[in-house]
Amino acid sequence: MWAIDPRRTSSAKFADAWLGLNVGTDIALANGVAREIIHTGLVNEEFIENATEGYEEFKTHVEPWTLDVTSEVTGIPSEAIADLAHGYATAPTAQILWTLGITEHHTGVDNVLALSNLALLTGHIGRPGSGLVPLRGQNNVQGGGDMGALPNKLPGFQDVDDDNIRARFEKAWKAEFTGEHGLNLTEMFEAMEQDTLRAVWVIGENPADSEADVKHARAMLERLEVLVVQDVFMTRTAQMADVVFPAALGWAESEGTATSSERRVQRIRAAVPPPGQAKQEIEIISEMAKRLGSTTWGDPTPQELWDELRSLSPMHGGMSWERLEAEGGIQWPCPDEDHPGSLFLHGRLWERPISGRRAPFSCVEHRPPVDELNAEFPIRLTTGRVLDSYNTGVQSGKFDSPIRSGDALEISSEDAAMLNIVDGETVRVSSRRGSILMRVKTDAELQVGLAFTTFHFPELVDINQLTSDATDSKSGTGEFKAAAIKIEKIESMANV
Amino acid sequence: MNEIPVGAPRSQIEVQIDGKQVKAVEGATILNICQKEGIDTPTLCWAENLTPVNVCRVCVVEVEGSRTLVPSCSRPAEDGMVISTDSDRVRKSRKLVFELLDSSVDMDRSTTEVKEWMEHYEVDSSRMGSKNEIATVAQPPKIQDSLYVRDYERCILCYKCVEACGEDAQYTFAIATAGRGFDAHISTEFDVSLPDSACVYCGNCIGVCPTGALVFKTEHDMREEGTWDEETQEVTTTVCSFCGVGCNLELHVQDEKIVKVTSPADHSVTSGHLCIKGRFGWQHVQS
Amino acid sequence: MSDLKFGTEEPTAEEKTAIDELLSEIGPAEIKLDERFVVSGRTRVKDRRRLLLPALHELQNTSGWISPGGLNYACKVLGIPPAEAYGVATFYHLFSHESPEAKDLIHVCDDVACRLFGAETLIEDLKDSGHKVKPSPCLGQCERAPSVLIQRTNKKDLTAVAESNNSLTAVNIEQVLTSETLTPQMTVPQKGSEGLSLLSRVGVVDPESIEGYMKFNGYDALKKALTIGPDKVIEEVTTSKLSGRGGAAFPTGVKWRAVADQVGRPRHLVCNADESEPGTFKDRTIMEGDPFALIEAMTIAGFSIGAEQGWLYLRGEYPVAAERLENAITESRKNGFLGENIAGTEFNFDIHLYKGAGAYICGEETALFNSIEGFRGEPRNKPPFPTTHGLFGEPTAINNVETLVNVLSILTLGGDKYAMQGTGNSTGTRLFCLSGRVVNPGVYEHPFGITLREVIETAGGVVNSKKIKAILLGGAAGSFVTSNYLDLPMTLEDTREAGVSLGSGVVMVFDESDDLPDTVRRIAQFFRDESCGQCVPCRVGTVRQEEVLARFTRNAPFDTDEELLEDLSVVMKDASICGLGHTASGAVLSAINLGLLERTR
Structure with missing residues (x-):
């Protein structure tokens, strides 16, 4: 196990080796590793020949990424990059796993493509124990996508602009809709700014705390004509709303399903009744549909909705409610009731001849984080989670954790010494977008020039005032992982 | 290119257990066979989600040709073995x-099945002497935070918590057996308090404790108040919301309140083990 | 490695140096190759765990205790969770867990033999003169009782002995402390006699000189072994019918063959020198008096089973033996008898000396493996057996000191000729540890078949010709016999038939004036103190057994106590994990059956 992370995390300590790369240099590293694999003859020629396309172009593309150049950009010693390349290429099976450290960058999509290239070079995909594994941060992120909660997809990742597919849905839903793509989150905020989006219904999200450059996000929410929030808590966003729909809590007060990172669909069940006036979310949405004039919507039960999904989404076709109960979860695709579910994807790449299209190499460029470091903002701030907390803390903040670390800004002992700051001191932390006060925690293991904090305590530390508003043009995801900040000692609290 | 290793198919063996010829797969333990055959076998230190440590010795059975009784939990059955699970010798030892x-x-707060076994074997320890005259592990409970209670006068030293904290689940190694002989006990290094130890409060030690030595503080408090009522509790299985792993949670609900969270030991995602968020992050449901 | 959490305590400079020196060859578990490149991982950690026990010794010797800072540092560099290391440290009697009040800790043996000769008075005297004293289980010096081990901070440990039984005083101990001399304690009344095999060199050669050893046929047997090859060595050992002298009497040739036939590599040869059975001191006598013989025998054993690593696990209470064995290993290396290309052949073999730290249970073979590996000395369940899953889970032959040393004469004489000594399947000679009320206590070598009476008479008979009340045969794990057994031939077969055991060769004689109920209670206390605590029957059973015996010595047993003892005996034998529990009631029960618990005074 190799851990690649700017910080030496708990997982990195479990690992056989840790590589502490510079924030935002994932593509550089991947390209360098690819070049090393190519130059040492460790590529899987059979797989490249029969299952991929664009190899020659890719080979030329990564050629400038010598070990020295890669080392210079990533900050990792050359021999470590070479070790990683050889280790990955020669392992009988190998997986690359990642979380938001890859995707929450303005190059998020390209970062993923750069990792895919490595799997294609070595054939570490489409077989047991191999593959590319994005780890999800919530119990049903995967399920949200599966159900079509994306601007351009219908349930089962079916394209909304495909007329044939849309026709099937229109028939089942007894309603017509266009193939026009919706907006992703970033585009929504842009549309709010341009006043083309004036009414928003937020379900189970707290953008007034969780968005990068949160000051801007709050301003946008403020200028909406109508803000409806459906949530289980009076979050900061809910407090701004015109109307709040109190909802039942998905995992403990509702019936339904959730899909985990490994595409496993499992049942969630109601253990306790929702409090007060809170209603099941299906009920809220159905009631809204009726108020908006629908006559065909009815009052579907969770199981009826599931069966409708199965009839429209081929990859869910075989997952009957009964099977989900009996088998404790099934991994999609599961096209029919005799299908056991799929442990891994892309097995087709090993069929000879390959069935379907070849997997393309992607020539992706390293582009440093948008929020540049300079003399004024010399420190790179990255954010992340800690074990006992979750997102903006509305759920995890309610129990008294003996290991709660709090809201400190972690910086290296060297930086602290240079700034004449001691552990526990309160400092002013500023980015190009905002400025807040934070308590400092020195960490001898942190890289010089790197700062870390969590985003779990927005009421104590409004960290997203600092985070970058840059986004990935392809996914719309914000660059939470790379902001440029400065840290200033407060000479006297009276001046604060 | 390397082949994916596939284990050799396991062959069938045949054993005689309590006079009955029974087939089993090679590698099955005697306990596996007992469970398959419906032979009720007491166990304290064994759990399906932990490596057998065979220390409690209540699962011993008689195997023909063996000088001593053998622990059924860890002994693989061998072809032709003749096993007695209810001989005088076995009953006497158990x-x-x-x-x-x-x-x-x-042993008052042991699981129901432990109490049933004790009744079945007509356990009566009075001849050892009264508890104030003989050595016992009596001591006050350790309450060092708002989540756990460690009540070691209920500890039978089955090692399950150590295994769950270590290589069988959590890899945290906050606790281990210290001392020796009758003084052996579960401890952090130098007996530092749990919040000062490596503990990450996953609750997996509590999840495997068979005698109520380790309990969630909620349960401990309710028991002390006299409001803990397992009979009226309902258990609902659902999926934890805190990340994408898909851990199944068993929510124990009494009077429409969640009072405890466990995970099914036989579920492939968790094997019964959780993290601090899944185990304790439910307070928001009822706040 | 895992994401371990360490304490904030720092080691002293001396503790840090001691641990760093220990790690000088193998390096720490985690290496920072660069600010951005750190290599650790579970493989690196695994290799280092076996340094835990040596590290604990270093800390104890440096500071007089296992300090939180020292342990924390050892854990960091070895990659061991502090809770586990603490669990290991608290397993052993010789490690202290409180900041020491005095530089010297005096362990006074108050076990079965020593308590006959004023141990308790000596403890009181030493306490009165301001020493820090700890009563100890048998220190393996029973022929000059009472005996004493002085554990010192930053200095070598010492043993204190006197000229004869009952003569050690607090004054002697002051002298030992001042002179700081290590006093070997070999008492071999037969010294220099004709016909000795195992003891032939003890007291005759200089135990610290390889030249001296070579003059007395030293390393001839190894040279012969290297010439005839491993299979032929095992064949000779098998022909000799040599059986294990540690107590279980398993045929050595069969054991070696089983390991040699294993496919698994590497294989290990382990010498069990954790001689801790109360009343036993024969292995110490060999190791102090003829250490090269053991090193040579281990090398031959390693050669025959195809091992390149030998592990000598010596009980921690034998500082003299430790020093002499260390010297013997170094000298043998220097002279090409250990290390690579031994005696100019392709054979490579080396020996690691491991010191125990005060735990009888570590004489149990699988507990011994755990102890070397850096875990608590808790026995493993068997099967699997050491031949397939031994040290580090790899194929292992483990033999007792006396067993191994026999191999030298087997190779010199030839297996056939060796087998002509003794009787039937009890071939060769046997060492007997004579102590208690005999005129000349010490280690004696006799061929199998000698009667118990002859054994005692060779040691000069009973002091003042008193009547024998009982004889403890085979150690605390053996049993008591009375004078009715004096004509019992000392063979494996005859003793088995009589329901007793030769065990480790203990013959401890009690006369009619001795307080047997007290002796039996002390034996019960021994097992209570030495149970590892892992399995319930032994952990609690030994406690309840001692409580019953305490009631007997107070003359206040419950009506049901004899029955309870019998039940405990059955269940400890049937349901315990290892031999400690299996034998913990043997001597006690035999004492009851012989009526020894009835007070005569």
Whole structure:
């Protein structure tokens, strides 16, 4: 196990080796590793020949990424990059796993493509124990996508602009809709700014705390004509709303399903009744549909909705409610009731001849984080989670954790010494977008020039005032992982 | 290119158990066979989600040709083995082992099945002497935070918590057995308090404790108040919301309130083990 | 490695140096190759765990205790969770867990033999003169009782002995402390006699000189072994019918063959020198008096089973033996008898000396493996057996000191000729540890078949010709016999038939004036103190057994106590994990059956 992370995390300590790369240099590293694999003859020629396309172009593309150049950009010693390349290429099976450290960058999509290239070079995909594994941060992120909660997809990742597919849905839903793509989150905020989006219904999200450059996000929410929030808590966003729909809590007060990172669909069940006036979310949405004039919507039960999904989404076709109960979860695709579910994807790449299209190499460029470091903002701030907390803390903040670390800004002992700051001191932390006060925690293991904090305590530390508003043009995801900040000692609290 | 290793197909063996010829797959333990055959076998230190440590010795059975009794939990069955699970020798050992525990440990809050076994073997430890005259592990409970209670006068030293904290689940290694002999006990290094130790409060030690030595503080408090009522509790299985792993949670609900969270030991995602968020992050449901 | 959490305590400079020196060859578990490149991982950690026990010794010797800072540092560099290391440290009697009040800790043996000769008075005297004293289980010096081990901070440990039984005083101990001399304690009344095999060199050669050893046929047997090859060595050992002298009497040739036939590599040869059975001191006598013989025998054993690593696990209470064995290993290396290309052949073999730290249970073979590996000395369940899953889970032959040393004469004489000594399947000679009320206590070598009476008479008979009340045969794990057994031939077969055991060769004689109920209670206390605590029957059973015996010595047993003892005996034998529990009631029960618990005074 190799851990690649700017910080030496708990997982990195479990690992056989840790590589502490510079924030935002994932593509550089991947390209360098690819070049090393190519130059040492460790590529899987059979797989490249029969299952991929664009190899020659890719080979030329990564050629400038010598070990020295890669080392210079990533900050990792050359021999470590070479070790990683050889280790990955020669392992009988190998997986690359990642979380938001890859995707929450303005190059998020390209970062993923750069990792895919490595799997294609070595054939570490489409077989047991191999593959590319994005780890999800919530119990049903995967399920949200599966159900079509994306601007351009219908349930089962079916394209909304495909007329044939849309026709099937229109028939089942007894309603017509266009193939026009919706907006992703970033585009929504842009549309709010341009006043083309004036009414928003937020379900189970707290953008007034969780968005990068949160000051801007709050301003946008403020200028909406109508803000409806459906949530289980009076979050900061809910407090701004015109109307709040109190909802039942998905995992403990509702019936339904959730899909985990490994595409496993499992049942969630109601253990306790929702409090007060809170209603099941299906009920809220159905009631809204009726108020908006629908006559065909009815009052579907969770199981009826599931069966409708199965009839429209081929990859869910075989997952009957009964099977989900009996088998404790099934991994999609599961096209029919005799299908056991799929442990891994892309097995087709090993069929000879390959069935379907070849997997393309992607020539992706390293582009440093948008929020540049300079003399004024010399420190790179990255954010992340800690074990006992979750997102903006509305759920995890309610129990008294003996290991709660709090809201400190972690910086290296060297930086602290240079700034004449001691552990526990309160400092002013500023980015190009905002400025807040934070308590400092020195960490001898942190890289010089790197700062870390969590985003779990927005009421104590409004960290997203600092985070970058840059986004990935392809996914719309914000660059939470790379902001440029400065840290200033407060000479006297009276001046604060 | 390397082949994916596939284990050799396991062959069938045949054993005689309590006079009955039974087939089993090679590698099955005697306990596996007992469970398959519906032979009720007491266990304290064994759990399906932990490596057998065979220390409690209540699962011993008689195997023909063996000088001593053998622990069924860890001994793989061999072809042709002749096993007795209810001979006089077996009953005598099981009974006395329970009596030895009962004489030194407070077994009052053991699981229902443990209590049933003790009844079945007519456990009576009175002949060892009254508890104030003989050595016991009596001591006050350790309450060092708002999540756990460690009540070691109920500890039978089954090692399950150590295994769950270590290589069988959590890889945290906050606790280990310290001391020796009758003084052996579960401890952090130098007995530092749990919040000062490596503990990450996953609750997996509590999840495997068979005698109520380790309990969630909620349960401990309710028991002390006299409001804990397992009979009226309903258990609902659902999926934890805090990340994408898909851990199944068993929510124990009493009077429409969640009072405890466990995970099914036989579920492939968790094997019964959780993290601090899944185990304790439910307070928001009822706040 | 895992994401371990360490304490904030720092080691002293001396503790840090001691641990760093220990790690000088193998390096720490985690290496920072660069600010951005750190290599650790579970493989690196695994290799280092076996340094835990040596590290604990270093800390104890440096500071007089296992300090939180020292342990924390050892854990960091070895990659061991502090809770586990603490669990290991608290397993052993010789490690202290409180900041020491005095530089010297005096362990006074108050076990079965020593308590006959004023141990308790000596403890009181030493306490009165301001020493820090700890009563100890048998220190393996029973022929000059009472005996004493002085554990010192930053200095070598010492043993204190006197000229004869009952003569050690607090004054002697002051002298030992001042002179700081290590006093070997070999008492071999037969010294220099004709016909000795195992003891032939003890007291005759200089135990610290390889030249001296070579003059007395030293390393001839190894040279012969290297010439005839491993299979032929095992064949000779098998022909000799040599059986294990540690107590279980398993045929050595069969054991070696089983390991040699294993496919698994590497294989290990382990010498069990954790001689801790109360009343036993024969292995110490060999190791102090003829250490090269053991090193040579281990090398031959390693050669025959195809091992390149030998592990000598010596009980921690034998500082003299430790020093002499260390010297013997170094000298043998220097002279090409250990290390690579031994005696100019392709054979490579080396020996690691491991010191125990005060735990009888570590004489149990699988507990011994755990102890070397850096875990608590808790026995493993068997099967699997050491031949397939031994040290580090790899194929292992483990033999007792006396067993191994026999191999030298087997190779010199030839297996056939060796087998002509003794009787039937009890071939060769046997060492007997004579102590208690005999005129000349010490280690004696006799061929199998000698009667118990002859054994005692060779040691000069009973002091003042008193009547024998009982004889403890085979150690605390053996049993008591009375004078009715004096004509019992000392063979494996005859003793088995009589329901007793030769065990480790203990013959401890009690006369009619001795307080047997007290002796039996002390034996019960021994097992209570030495149980590892892992399995319930032994952990609690030994406690309840001692409580019953305490009631007997107070003359206040419950009516049901004899029955309870019998039940405990059955269940400890049937349901315990290892031999400690299996034998913990043997001597006690035999004492009851012989009526020894009835007070005569």
